[in-house]
Amino acid sequence: MDKPKAHKTALHEVDGIDQPESISKASIEHVTRLRKKQPTAQELVNGILNGDKTALSRAITLVESTNPSHLEKANDVINQCLPHADKSVRIGITGVPGVGKSTFIEAFGKHLTSLGRKVAVLAVDPSSSLSHGSILGDKTRMEELVKDENAYIRPSASGDTLGGVARKTREAIILCEACGFDTIIIETVGVGQSETAVHSMVDFFLLLKIAGAGDELQGIKRGIMEMADLIVINKADGDNIKKAKLAKTEFNRALHLFPPKNSGWQPKVTTCSAITHDGVADVWETINEYLKLTQENGFFGFRRSEQNSYWLTETINEQLKNNFYTREDIAALLEQNKKAVQNNELSPFAAAQVLLEKYFK
Amino acid sequence: MDKPKAHKTALHEVDGIDQPESISKASIEHVTRLRKKQPTAQELVNGILNGDKTALSRAITLVESTNPSHLEKANDVINQCLPHADKSVRIGITGVPGVGKSTFIEAFGKHLTSLGRKVAVLAVDPSSSLSHGSILGDKTRMEELVKDENAYIRPSASGDTLGGVARKTREAIILCEACGFDTIIIETVGVGQSETAVHSMVDFFLLLKIAGAGDELQGIKRGIMEMADLIVINKADGDNIKKAKLAKTEFNRALHLFPPKNSGWQPKVTTCSAITHDGVADVWETINEYLKLTQENGFFGFRRSEQNSYWLTETINEQLKNNFYTREDIAALLEQNKKAVQNNELSPFAAAQVLLEKYFK
Structure with missing residues (x-):
């Protein structure tokens, strides 16, 4: 910026009449x-x-x-x-929009800082580059936590691919930990594959739900319930308390349908109100029980080591694919071959072979 | 083979003494x-x-x-x-060992051929190269079906990777269909990732279970129940009938926990006995209901087209990885970098970058 831009303001309505510069060039430089x-x-x-x-x-x-x-x-x-880094608790929190993730994280985060912990809140939301940040984008939604000296809130990285967004978040965790944050919360929106990515970078996975009108178990995405170490039924306040308790029973029954976890942990269900703060402390106590168990049985360290290997391999595989699919000649031939496959003129495998031969030549 | 091998038999115990050739060279040639x-x-x-x-x-x-x-x-x-090809019904059948897959497929296959259908039975079992064919390896386990003129039974392809085995099976489907088989059954053993591969090559996915002692819902692998279009509780005969009916109720309740399927199909639960043949015909009727629904709503064709694209991409991605990970210099550096990552000396992403730079140079 060499000189101040002419702003379109009410003071500058008449074209053709030069305005005096209101900011000196020297100070701009x-x-x-x-x-x-x-x-x-x-x-x-x-x-x-x-x-x-x-x-x-x-x-x-x-x-x-x-x-x-x-x-x-x-x-x-x-x-x-x-x-x-590596000296923190990493907690993944997911839940569909409307479940009260922001208010829960605010109440939970404040509880943690009141216990002397330092809390960083990150997000994985690959849609945010389109929606301009649907989660955590508006920091004012956690207005207490954002003012807290011992908290750090960062919206989701933007990016076209989940892999890219997840990779950046995984690196941000390392930086937050090195900065002294001992509790890392990774928020994600419960509508897609991002839970799997988040699950692969946290120690503990929390699924936030609300009690509805009999449809408590509807809309649970594939595998998400199986990932959960804890299901928290939020908004358990006022008229909702009874419904929340019913939902708790239903979820508890549902959790028993799944095979035992490698961690040796039996997933739990609790109710919570981010408004009255009932149950917020219980969530943290449950996480501590989990940490005690998995640190004693060695699963905690084993899992982190597995996650490191996973991210190494994932990064490599993503780049290999990226290099292939972004090459212009390959992309053109791929389009052509896809059509031939759709029309049953070429088997998917023969089509792949043609493409690979071109690529490696 | 230029000359007959000296076989180790009881007639050939004494080393050093030459045996006369019992087969003439001319006939061997x-x-x-x-x-x-x-x-x-x-x-x-x-x-x-x-x-x-x-x-x-x-x-x-x-x-x-x-x-x-x-x-x-x-x-x-x-x-x-x-x-x-492409003019058949492709049915995936899975279930843990002991659930009676072979006897069920035999009874089901015989029912289909009695209706004039031509049935091919293939298998996806990546472990078979180690166990020398744990499923379908012993064709005598389906001795009625194997003798049936309108049936064709083929054990699992062997291979080191699931991807390789699955690809070969996917191609075998095309050959079977071109050979006039209008019903393709793909069997897989319910203990791993092979269900996902099979699910991606069939129109209808059937999960076989048996009623146990209250533990009907234990041991269900991640996502397998969600893939099922039909759960068949096998061995519902004799003393087991009551247990099987109870299990049916439990599974029906469990199925309602999952979100509606894109196919518009509400998964069903039936009981069946491969011994008495009770319920075998119902299975085929249910599959026909499914076919009618998905052919009318267009999901059938849509899914097959999606599966073709999936296999094209999967084959490419697998080959890209194969090319990378089998390169000797890469494999050596990968080992080294993995150690550095485990020791927190290198981030998984930095380690990946070093490897990728070497590879693409």
């Missing part, structure tokens, strides 16, 4: 220079390790950048933060 | 020459289209071959058969 000064990787790492939330935010922005030239610096920051 | 004469692709296709089961078996063997030189011929046969 000064501000621009300050803004452009990017901290080095080392400065970011130092800031993060000192618990500086501004440095944390900038590092996460760096990690989220799609500019290839930022990749090396981002990896440098992450690798320097790694030895200081 | 004659047999070998006959054996080696491989039919051309065109001969195989003609045989298949004429309903010749021997040609079908040879073509499936060709498709299953891991010899790269067979690939082109196999693709030729499949592509010539394609226009004659």
Whole structure:
């Protein structure tokens, strides 16, 4: 920005009449220079390790950048933060829109900070780049928590693919942990494959539900209930308390339909009100029971190690596919072959072989 | 084979003493020459289209071959058969060992052939290369069906990966259909990821269960119950009838926990005895109800088209991974990087990047 833009305001209605510059060129240049000064990787790492939330935010922005030239610096920051990470509880929270995720996380987060914990709230929402942030986008929805010194709230990274968004969130966890946050909450919206991604980066998975009019068990996405270590029936207040208790019984019965978990943990169901705060403390106690069990039986460390391997492989596989499907000649031939397959002129396997031969040549 | 092998028999116990040749060299050469004469692709296709089961078996063997030189011929046969395929009902059947899959398929298959249908039974069992065919390996387990002129039974292809086994089975379906089989049954053992693969190649998915002692709903693998279009409680005979009816009620309740299917079909539960044949005809009637519904609402064709795209993409993705992970220098570096990731010295993403840079260079 070399000179101030001519803003369209009520003071500037008449075209053809020049307005005096209201901001001096010198001060604009000064501000621009300050803004452009990017901290080095080392400065970011130092800031993060000192618990500086501004440095944390900038590092996460760096990690989220799609500019290839930022990749090396981002990896440098992450690798320097790694030895200081891994010392937290990572909790995944999901639930369909309307279930009260934000109010629950606010009440839960405040409870945790009141116990002296440092809470970071991240989100995985691949739709946010289209909807401009459907979850956590509006920070004012957690207005108490956002003001809390011991809390850090970050909206979902944007991105075209779930894999990309999830990868960035997984890296943000490392940065938050290195910054001293000992409780990481990953929020996701319960309408898609993002739960699987979140499940693969957390220690504990919490499914938020509300009691409805007899349809408590409707609309549960494939596999999500099976992932849950805890189902919390939210909005259990006022006239809803009775319904919530009924729902609890139904969910408890449903949970017993699933095979035992590798963690040795029997998933639980509790009720909770983010308004009256009834049951909020119980959620944290349940998580602590889970941590005690899985740290004693070794599942906690085993799972984290498995998750690391999973993310290594996932990243590789995603890039391999990306390299293939974005090549222009391949994309054109793929379209053509897909049509031949649809018309039963070519088997899917023969079509694949033709494409692979072209690719590897 | 240039000369007969010295077999280790009771007649050949003493080492050092040569045995006279009991088969003349000339006749061995004659047999070998006959054996080696491989039919051309065109001969195989003609045989298949004429309903010749021997040609079908040879073509499936060709498709299953891991010899790269067979690939082109196999693709030729499949592509010539394609226009004659796609006109069948494809039924997936799963259930844990002991549930009576073979006896059920025998009774069900015989019922179908008695109605004038032609039934092919294939299997997807990636473990069979280790266990030497745990399902369908012993054809005598379906001794009635195997003798039936209108039935064709083929054990699982062997292979190291589920993807490979599934791909071969998917191609065998095409060959069976071109050979005039109008009902394809794909059997799989209910202990792993193979159900997902089978689900992606069939029109209708049937889960076989038995009534136990109150533990009807235990041991159900993730997602398998959600895939089922029909749960059949087998061995509902004698003292078991009451238990089976109870189990039916429990399963019916459990099925209602899942969200409605895209097919518009509400999954059903029936009881059946492969011994008394009670309920076997009902299974086929239920499948017909399903076919009527999904052919009317267009889901049937939509699903097959989706499955074709799925297999095209799956084959590509599998080959891309295969090419990466089998490269020796990559495999060595991967081992090294995995260790660094486990020790928190390297993030999974940085480790992946190092590997990808090496690969694409």
